[in-house]
Amino acid sequence: MSDIQRIQSTDRMSRIVKHNGTVYLCGQTAGEADWDIGRQTAECLKKVENLLADAGSSSDRILSVTIYIRDMKDFAAMNAVWDEWVKDLPKPARACVEARMARPEILVEMTVVAAESP
Known part of the structure; x- marks a missing residue:
């Protein structure tokens, strides 16, 4: 069994967790x-890219993304940024759901699962 590596941890959570090449x-x-x-979508994607680099991965290694959006009225505008970002990448599995956010100013949140780079 592989060790679990937790990176950039706080008392509440880890920003990155690595296990078995994921x-x-x-x-x-x-x-x-x-x-x-x-x-907000563009800034989230920049954060994802930076964290993946810190984890020894990259955006072309993303397996799946879950996007939480505060209001589906913003779905098309979020997708416009997403589509531009992902156009030259292998397409990950993706889900998008409407969700209440922790703070009212947050319009979008993304969770990502990726493969480590070989």
Whole structure:
């Protein structure tokens, strides 16, 4: 059985967990009060890229993404940013659900599962 590696841990959680060649990222948000869904989506994706690099992976190794969106009225605007970001990448499995967020300024949150780079 492989060891579980926890990276960037706090008393509450780890931002990255690695096990058996798989990387799990905690939920990524970018909830500035004056940012629209497009800006928040772009900032979340930057955070995902940075965490994957810290974990020894990359965006082309993403297996699945779950996107939580505060209001489905923002679905098309979020997808416009997502589609541009993912256009040259292998397409991961993806789910998108409407969800109540921890703070009202958060419009989108993403959790990611990826494979480590070989």
